[in-house]
Amino acid sequence: MTENDPQVDMDHPYIPAATPGTDAAQDQSLRDYFRLWGERLRAGELGALPIGVGLLIILVTFGILDSNFYSSRNFTNLLLQMVVFATIAIGTVFVLLIAEIDLSVAFVSAVAGVVMTILLRPGDPGWPWWAAAGVAILITVIIGWVQGMLVAKTGVPSFVVTLAGLLVFSGVVLVLTTSVTKVGTIRIEDDFVVGIANAFLSVTAGWILAAIVIFGYLGTNALTKFNRQRRGLPSKPIALIALQTIGLAIVTISVVWYANTDRGVPRGTVILIVLLVAWSFVASRLRFGRHVYAIGGNPEAARRAGINVDRVRVLVFMISGFMAGIGGIMLASRLRSVSTAQGGGNLLLLVIASAVIGGTSLFGGQGRVISALLGALVIASITNGMDLLGLASGNKFIITGLVLLGAVLIDAWSKKRRAAVGVG
């Protein structure tokens, strides 16, 4: 990892569509909305507040310690680094939402990267990128299905099933890599695959992307408001929608502008935005997503409500495998190669930390897909900043560990707080 730069929360495509619990506003006036927000804060529903504060502290600290941190070169690097964590963490968010854990994601992602790279080797067998990537992702989805079935049908805790998976797939990565090379590294020659994480959008394309994000957000909100008003239901005040859209616009435009002063917006960022929007939609707008939250909140209630709890659990592990697969391909693309060390190191830790730091509760039922992005941003900023400062690995682990601990403590406090208020 290298250097990076500013702008706090970049491309949020989908800030709103909250957890089902906190949907659009209840009351008509902006003041009521803020009052409700204050009440929820006191009740321990912190949302994105701790992360906003944390990110600010990180950005200011590293900015003071190293002036390169704010350079546009470092900023685009940060965007590149973040994409892998955030992509895999989206799957982890779903797993955490049903109060399970998937410890195998890092090595499952490595399996995808290695399988794809082997299939891509020119002439041996020299598959086209889409076939190689497709098969790689299919394999990770099947891995997710197997692990999900084991968790759902045998009742063995997901912690144990996926811990076994962690070992098994680290072995698979080694076996696969060493079976085709003695060097321990396989280079990726395919230009398209390398481009996934290394190419940048043109200046114009960057601005088009910004426009899509901003107007997409505005349009979704306006449509929701229109639909609710037509039914005579309370809806988000126009002033709030305007405020949020302006906030998003400022962030998006700054990000695109600053990235354009360097190499532009990375192509991987676009993929990440698409994934974030799609999975946010699944989590907050689909019946399936509602069931995911219900199982995390009260599995017994979900079961009695007639929800096929096992089916949802299996699907969630398949989502985790799918996202790990995509993340693994992105990582391989960024490194332009895969090695025997693929998926090792602290990738797993950083992915889970991203989801948790982003505000997804380890206790299940609380969190949003966007938290994968927010957490990955924090993790990438810390990693990037520490690399810039040239900290020793030991110190980096200690600091990252402490940040994760802090996030978990906030989560535990907020859960306690919710419980205390709930008794009322």
Added chain:
Amino acid sequence: MSETPLLECIGVTKSFAQVHALVNVDFDVRRGEVMALVGDNGAGKSTLIKCIAGIYQFDEGEIRFEDETVNIHGPRDSAELGIEVVYQDLALADNLDVVSNMFLGREVTKGGYMLDEPTMEGAARETLDSLSVTTLQSVRQAVGGLSGGQRQAVAVAKSVMWNSKLVILDEPTAALGVAQTEQVLALVSRLAERDLGVVIISHNLHDVFQVADRITVLRLGQAVAVLDRRETTQQEVVHAITAGTVDSVPGMQATSPEVAE
């Protein structure tokens, strides 16, 4: 209040291994009536309602619903008939809001997958209003932040949303304070006013006498008395609970005839 029973259990029997939880019990509920089900711990109250709800099946006996003999093999069957049970633990997901909880597992969708929030929210509000549940600040509040009485109200409202005909409430006031108990009991009365059959299980005879029209007393797995509230007294009910005449005392070897209280 109609005189033909909405639900009628005739001579129902249920055993768990050696334990006779229910022996030849007759039980009926009419439309627009609150029927209280009382009895000491282990008298068979929970077994009876779990059988009606389809969680257990009776070994012998007949269930008639709306004048027809029915077979209830699972919770889905009872729900299809229009029987809803509000269990003591309420089965609410604390992290979800009121609307989501009321529609849990039966979400209204567009095209089968996409949630139709406006429709659900509108229907939830309507149901809550019709039950005069006014203490909720917003139907988009997470249920975890509600008081015990409000949670009970949400669970009851959830049970009547589905054109249900019979609502069974298991100890709805057990964990509530005085004011909240009053609110819930008022809610129970309103259910009966809507011409639903209501069964309420309670240990609190004061509550029972406040809302019930009739009282069925279970003792040692048998129905020892069916009393009209206006023609009985608390003493009489207590006597039936503790010393009601049972035809035969079954399973003397078992100290507690009921397994799953």
